[in-house]
Amino acid sequence: xxxxxxxxxxxxxxxxxxxxxxxxxxxxxxxxxxxxxxxxxxxxxxxxxxxxxxxxxxxxxxxxxxxxxxxxxxxxxxxxxxxxxxxxxxxxxxxxxxxxxxxxxxxxxxxxxxxxxxxxxxxxxxxxxxxxxxxxxxxxxxxxxxxxxxxxxxxxxxxxxxxxxxxxxxxxxxxxxxxxxxxxxxxxxxxxxxxxxxxxxxxxxxxxxxxxxxxxxxxxxxxxxxxxxxxxxxxxxxxxxxxxxxxxxxxxxxxxxxxxxxxxxxxxxxxxxxxxxxxxxxxxxxxxxxxxxxxxxxxxxxxxxxxxxxxxxxxxxxxxxxxxxxxxxxxxxxxxxxxxxxxxxxxxxxxxxxxxxxxxxxxxxxxxxxxxxxxxxxxxxxxxxxxxxxxxxxxxxxxxxxxxxxxxxxxxxxxxxxxxxxxxxxxxxxxxxxxxxxxxxxxxxxxxxxxxxxxxxxxxxxxxxxxxxxxxxxxxxxxxxxxxxxxxxxxxxxxxxxxxxxxxxxxxxxxxxxxxxxxxxxxxxxxxxxxxxxxxxxxxxxxxxxxxxxxxxxxxxxxxxxxxxxxxxxxxxxxxxxxxxxxxxxxxxxxxxxxxx
Amino acid sequence: xxxxxxxxxxxxxxxxxxxxxxxxxxxxxxxxxxxxxxxxxxxxxxxxxxxxxxxxxxxxxxxxxxxxxxxxxxxxxxxxxxxxxxxxxxxxxxxxxxxxxxxxxxxxxxxxxxxxxxxxxxx
Numbered sequence: 227x228x229x230x231x232x233x234x235x236x237x238x239x240x241x242x243x244x245x246x247x248x249x250x251x252x253x254x255x256x257x258x259x260x261x262x263x264x265x266x267x268x269x270x271x272x273x274x275x276x277x278x279x280x281x282x283x284x285x286x287x288x289x290x291x292x293x294x295x296x297x298x299x300x301x302x303x304x305x306x307x308x309x310x311x312x313x314x315x316x317x318x319x320x321x322x323x324x325x326x327x328x329x330x331x332x333x334x335x336x337x338x339x340x341x342x343x344x345x346x347x348x349x350x351x352x353x354x355x356x357x358x359x360x361x362x363x364x365x366x367x368x369x370x371x372x373x374x375x376x377x378x379x380x381x382x383x384x385x386x387x388x389x390x391x392x393x394x395x396x397x398x399x400x401x402x403x404x405x406x407x408x409x410x411x412x413x414x415x416x417x418x419x420x421x422x423x424x425x426x427x428x429x430x431x432x433x434x435x436x437x438x439x440x441x442x443x444x445x446x447x448x449x450x451x452x453x454x455x456x457x458x459x460x461x462x463x464x465x466x467x468x469x470x471x472x473x474x475x476x477x478x479x480x481x482x483x484x485x486x487x488x489x490x491x492x493x494x495x496x497x498x499x500x501x502x503x504x505x506x507x508x509x510x511x512x513x514x515x516x517x518x519x520x521x522x523x524x525x526x527x528x529x530x531x532x533x534x535x536x537x538x539x540x541x542x543x544x545x546x547x548x549x550x551x552x553x554x555x556x557x558x559x560x561x562x563x564x565x566x567x568x569x570x571x572x573x574x575x576x577x578x579x580x581x582x583x584x585x586x587x588x589x590x591x592x593x594x595x596x597x598x599x600x601x602x603x604x605x606x607x608x609x610x611x612x613x614x615x616x617x618x619x620x621x622x623x624x625x626x627x628x629x630x631x632x633x634x635x636x637x638x639x640x641x642x643x644x645x646x647x648x649x650x651x652x653x654x655x656x657x658x659x660x661x662x663x664x665x666x667x668x669x670x671x672x673x674x675x676x677x678x679x680x681x682x683x684x685x686x687x688x689x690x691x692x693x694x695x696x697x698x699x700x701x702x703x704x705x706x707x708x709x710x711x712x713x714x715x716x717x718x719x720x721x722x723x724x725x726x727x728x729x730x731x732x733x734x735x736x737x738x739x740x741x742x743x744x745x746x747x748x749x750x751x752x753x754x755x756x757x758x759x760x761x762x763x764x765x766x767x768x769x770x771x772x773x774x775x776x777x778x779x780x781x782x783x784x785x786x787x788x789x790x791x792x793x794x795x796x797x798x799x800x801x802x803x804x805x806x807x808x809x810x811x812x813x814x815x816x817x818x819x820x821x822x823x
Numbered sequence: 824x825x826x827x828x829x830x831x832x833x834x835x836x837x838x839x840x841x842x843x844x845x846x847x848x849x850x851x852x853x854x855x856x857x858x859x860x861x862x863x864x865x866x867x868x869x870x871x872x873x874x875x876x877x878x879x880x881x882x883x884x885x886x887x888x889x890x891x892x893x894x895x896x897x898x899x900x901x902x903x904x905x906x907x908x909x910x911x912x913x914x915x916x917x918x919x920x921x922x923x924x925x926x927x928x929x930x931x932x933x934x935x936x937x938x939x940x941x942x943x944x945x946x
Contacts, residue, residue: 235937271937272939273938275939339942347946349891349892350853350855351888352888353887358836358843361837364837429858432858433857433889466858468857468858483827484826484827491827491833492829593942
């Protein structure tokens with residue numbers, strides 16, 4: 227076998243680029259040319275290494291050597307020492323912050339990587355439409371252990387000991403939920419998987435179902451065994467056609483292989499799973515509403531108690547868990563409760579999948595241990611804020627959550643810390659906002675969503691949220707007063723206290739948290755009638771600085787409503803009564819003559 | 824296919840499946856085809872790779888999987904050369920896929936757009 231060619235990989239992630247990464251690449255290429263090596267050694271750009279605080283990163287293959295914080299001036303030493311003489315440049319190797327021992331290879335560095343894949347362990351690895359692929363990757367192994375070696379109480383104890391909490395948002399201890407369902411004796415019980423993922427920007431459940439549906443099926447059978455149920459139902463939104471198709475094929479294959487149905491693995495245990503479709507109503511993610519919807523009734527919540535574990539689907543004890551919760555079960559059985567409990571914080575164990583969205587460079591799914599800080603998530607794994615702008619806030623928990631600001635950047639993320647900070651874990655959507663986002667508009671956006679999604683059963687949610695939305699609308703139009711801010715707060719608290727279900731109890735959260743963290747922005751809207759971020763159209767005016775305007779007429783030509791007038795080579799004027807504030811002129815102007823006031 | 828009737832049979836099936844998947848060292852390409860991947864054109868890349876690898880007489884397994892979560896760089900593919908660690912490439916279009924076949928799959932030469940592994944696996 228020919229000797230592996232030497233190659234140089236330079237991180238081309240946005241953050242490294244901003245740190246002179248391009249210059250590093252150029253200089254390395256120049257150094258190689260100077261030594262007539264440019265044809266033998268390739269230099270390529272890679273995506274983000276997820277080590278942005280240590281960037282720019284240079285990796286040399288073979289040997290997997292990682293250099294951190296490389297400056298353009300280091301190119302000479304890397305080429306002359308490492309490439310030419312095979313000697314590592316010690317001073318550029320990554321030093322373990324505790325041990326001071328240099329970690330040379332990417333493999334060693336991997337243990338420092340922030341992400342651990344438990345729920346996503348097989349996503350992107352197996353062919354989800356082939357059950358044998360799943361079996362090769364430890365699929366159904368935990369089920370075999372459970373059915374042959376453990377009693378239902380043992381399974382419940384393991385899940386309890388692991389400290390697993392519901393990943394759908396509330397964070398209720400899963401083991402306890404199973405125990406309650408187990409203790410409620412009945413001729414029939416149900417295991418329900420809540421795959422009604424409705425938060426804007428969240429898609430972790432979809433990814434699990436699309437990438438590894440067997441993880442969920444296996445865990446549902448285990449749950450069935452633990453609570454002595456024989457029927458499973460997956461409530462999934464019909465808007466996820468691919469997830470539905472893969473789930474269906476997975477269920478069919480599991481039946482064909484005898485992993486669902488009668489006498490599973492010859493142990494005498496029967497369990498089967500069916501699919502129920504949701505029509506995309508957000509409230510149906512609430513477990514009582516979900517159960518009603520499955521029964522063919524309107525998707526409306528009812529007062530708890532009775533909890534579903536006592537009287538759920540068709541009045542029988544029902545255990546409802548989220549997709550991600552189920553996806554964690556099999557590793558807990560195989561690797562032990564202590565292993566799982568060893569990850570995360572004191573009260574929140576294991577990992578959480580987050581869907582990064584908004585103004586962040588590496589949009590996508592990540593799975594990180596609980597207790598990670600927002601800073602690590604956004605600036606290391608997420609690759610920082612787009613276009614080098616300033617971080618303003620991150621919304622967690624979607625329309626039920628609140629925003630975290632700069633002062634929360636170093637807060638360890640777990641269920642309780644987020645609640646204490648006025649937000650919540652939610653299902654794991656994390657929307658990042660930068661300095662250009664108006665927080666009043668953000669709150670209004672989420673209210674838009676809840677007003678639309680409120681089922682209308684209880685008045686605080688139906689009427690209250692509508693009124694909140696109207697107040698916000700007023701404020702963004704410059705018609706608000708200081709008294710409106712107090713009214714917003716009071717009304718929010720009343721809605722939270724008096725609503726029937728989780729939707730209404732949490733819908734004012736975005737208002738309350740933006741009001742607490744960005745009161746100055748609200749005040750600017752009502753007292754100065756200004757939107758500091760320049761987002762609220764009614765509060766801004768486009769204006770031409772005559773000193774900068776050369777009269778090129780580009781703006782006048784692009785204006786869709788003819789609001790700009792002026793002679794050629796003379797400063798132009800915008801007529802504010804015609805202007806619709808679309809911003810087209812500002813984009814077109816090459817002379818920075820148009821500003822927002 | 825036959826039903827699995829005992830944990831032992833499950834174990835046996837696992838061994839067989841592992842052998843089928845990884846027993847013979849050959850080039851393996853995973854195309855990440857979840858909703859994000861498919862929306863960015865992963866299916867075309869999957870078809871392209873299957874067709875082109877066969878045309879160019881390269882023996883390889885091309886597998887469609889779910890997404891890895893690299894939504895910012897879809898479509899993504901993972902290429903494993905015998906005896907080497909797998910490499911993930913992002914933003915793969917047909918031109919990039921062709922470059923990957925010619926340079927990386929054939930000669931082990933990297934091309935731009937590698938996505939470094941940024942997570943720990945549990946097994």
